[in-house]
Amino acid sequence: MMLRRFHHLRWLSGLLVFATLACGPWRSARAVTPDSPDVKAVLDKAFQFLETADDARLGGKCLIGLAFLKNGADEKHPKIEAAVKACIAATKRDATEIKNDIYSTGIAIIFLCTLNPSKYSVEILKLRDSLLARQKPHGGWGYPERDTGDTSMTQYAVLSFWEISKAGLGCDIESTEKVANWIIRTQDPGGSFGYQGREATFEEEEGKKPKMELVKQDSAKLSMAAAGLGCTYMVADLLKLSELTTERDAKLPPALRPVKKPLAQVALTDKVELRYIRAAQERGRSWLAKNYKIDPPGFTFYYLYGLERYQSFYEASEGRFIKEPRWYNEGFVYLKKEQQEDGSWKGANEALNAPDTAFAVLFLLRSTKKAIEKSRAYSEATLVSGRGLPGNSQEVAIRSGRIVQTKVNVTITQLVDILHAPEHKAFGTVSGDLELLRERLTPLTAAEQATHLARLRTLALTGGAESRLAAVKVLGLVRDLHGAESLIAALDDLDWRIVVAADHSLRQIGRIVSPSTLGDKPNKVARADAIQSWKLWLLSIRPDAEFFN
Structure with missing residues (x-):
């Protein structure tokens, strides 16, 4: 009982701190957000200055x-x-x-x-x-x-x-x-x-x-x-x-x-x-x-950008969001008052007017909040409802726990292009249904496959994390022996998901059924052992293999 009370009091104290900075007791005459006309007017002046700064x-x-x-x-x-x-x-x-x-x-x-x-x-x-x-x-x-x-x-x-x-x-x-x-x-x-x-x-x-x-x-x-x-x-x-x-x-x-x-x-x-x-x-x-105060002496504009960053991460960590937080509104009031005629903000050192103005702009735009929202893009999410299903239920199948269409009018070139572009609206769909790429690649002749496989081997080492992960998996699905060097290089990836996927793809290529020794968490010794073992394996069947790592 005492332990439960302690945790409750800890949570309550955090909530009170959040409420103090987010809501009150202060309230402006008219609270604002980055989308408010008043904020946009201040930003417009600032960007006019930055255009020539x-x-x-x-x-x-x-x-x-x-x-x-x-x-x-x-x-x-x-x-x-x-x-x-x-x-x-x-x-x-x-x-x-x-x-x-x-x-x-x-x-x-x-x-x-x-x-x-x-x-x-x-x-x-x-x-x-x-x-x-x-x-x-x-x-x-x-x-x-x-x-x-x-x-x-x-x-x-x-x-x-x-x-x-x-x-x-x-x-x-x-x-x-x-x-x-x-x-x-x-x-x-x-x-x-x-x-x-x-x-x-x-x-x-x-x-x-x-x-x-x-x-x-x-x-x-x-x-x-x-x-x-x-x-x-x-x-x-x-x-x-x-x-x-x-x-x-x-x-x-x-x-x-x-x-x-x-x-x-x-x-x-x-x-x-x-x-x-x-x-x-x-x-x-x-x-x-x-x-807390919004305008401490010294590097005030640098502080405001740091304050927005902390507050944005705090909101995202706690899952509690205030549309018009006190700290943001106080910051806007201060910045509007201190903005110069030319749109800039000036601190003690005039040589820093351009970066000071950029710091103020990033505060007003809620720059960090935007970054956090971007990092949690919905393309990586799976909806738990059945919305978005094709009208014909005979044209769908379940793959990797997802409902996917089996009749899709798209070429293998287009599919590989999409894997190179994580920002593409269809990236989540394509990366979530890699069997479709295997189905499109398998019927092609070796000459027709060559260009697509070469792009996937490069993507496995140079793309963004989700692109690298998808490419590594496809190379295993199509059992691309000439992609083994890329997969062995991928064992050095900083993203452990990709390391594990590369090991799995190599096992698919080699038709090796013994369990992996890598585990779910990064392990330097296990990684080094896996790289050495796979190099020896590849050299035993392809003595001309040349390794990237």
Whole structure:
């Protein structure tokens, strides 16, 4: 009974913090959302300024480009073209030679993931590798000349990792574990986060786990509290220690809600404890509720973007959404008051007017909320109702638990094209019915198959995660022996689902019925053993095989 009361009180305290920041006691004369005419008028002025604004840094160009992207501009917009050009120039070097600062590198990744992760996957992964090379041993990111991690920089590395994962380009588990534990260890006992993180101490107790003692941090600023808190939600989602939902999910009737995948709640790690993350979140929310204000001195516009990010992840984690939250309305009132005649916002440093304006725009657009909603696209969901069925029940079949049409007027070329385009409206249907591709490929001659199989082998290694997964499965279904090198290379994929699927496809090709030893969770030793075993197998039947890994 006492335990149940404790959990109830914990939940209630979190709800009160949420209600304080979301609803009141403050209310504006007229509450607004990003779609309100008043907000759009402010945004229009801001974009007029950004049309001619510039920043010499990679991160500044990408921040401006990101603002236009979030507002619906396409790749042909001059500011987006300029940001792409800067990203390509930065990634001409090897990952270890990329010297752009951590902010710029992280924002460039976020920009490219928002723009077109399939098209720019090479650049994204090279930028990611440069971040991995600069991650400090304790897990954070910071200035090269300092041993400490910098919370401000680290938030952009973590956000870029989250964007990479949601774009289907994998998640580096070990790196994410390290930064997750660093964030936990560098929280102030009062709940805030410092600028240069000071790590907790550990007290040894005989027969017990070491007890973590948080230490006082170098500062207690709202911008760092928002940064640290946002990171706790992102790493929890990356490691599948918790699950995000969207406002659209919450509003759907039960018959139309996305079905949870069976493994959705299987954690990807046992090296980060959810109880520590939850405790950090509770402390942080409590501190923020007590100290919150919309316009702290210093880097106010940078703070507003961090605040929107934290609030968006908090909403999605808790599944509680307020249409017109207090923090957003206060932010709008402040930004409307401070906007200059030319549409910009000016902080203490005029050289930062362009990025400050972009930060303000991203706040007003609810940029992070849009990213979360995009990451939970309905194309990956299966409806639990029978709506959408063809009129003729004789033209349907059940495959992999889905009801699919058996008579579809589409060519194999079109099907493979769709697998290359996760944004295509039919992607979910095609990737969910891979037997259709097998049926279309099998009757073709070897010469006719060659082009399609070559595209699938390449897609298995270079596409977005869902595309790679589908391609790997198709290669197994058609028993493509010449695709074995691609499948063995796919065993090195960062997405463990793809590793397991590649192993299964190789077993289909080799007609091997013994069970896989990989398991459901990432395992470096099992992966290495599988790669070595499959290489030896392929060389035994194809001595001329050349491997990619």
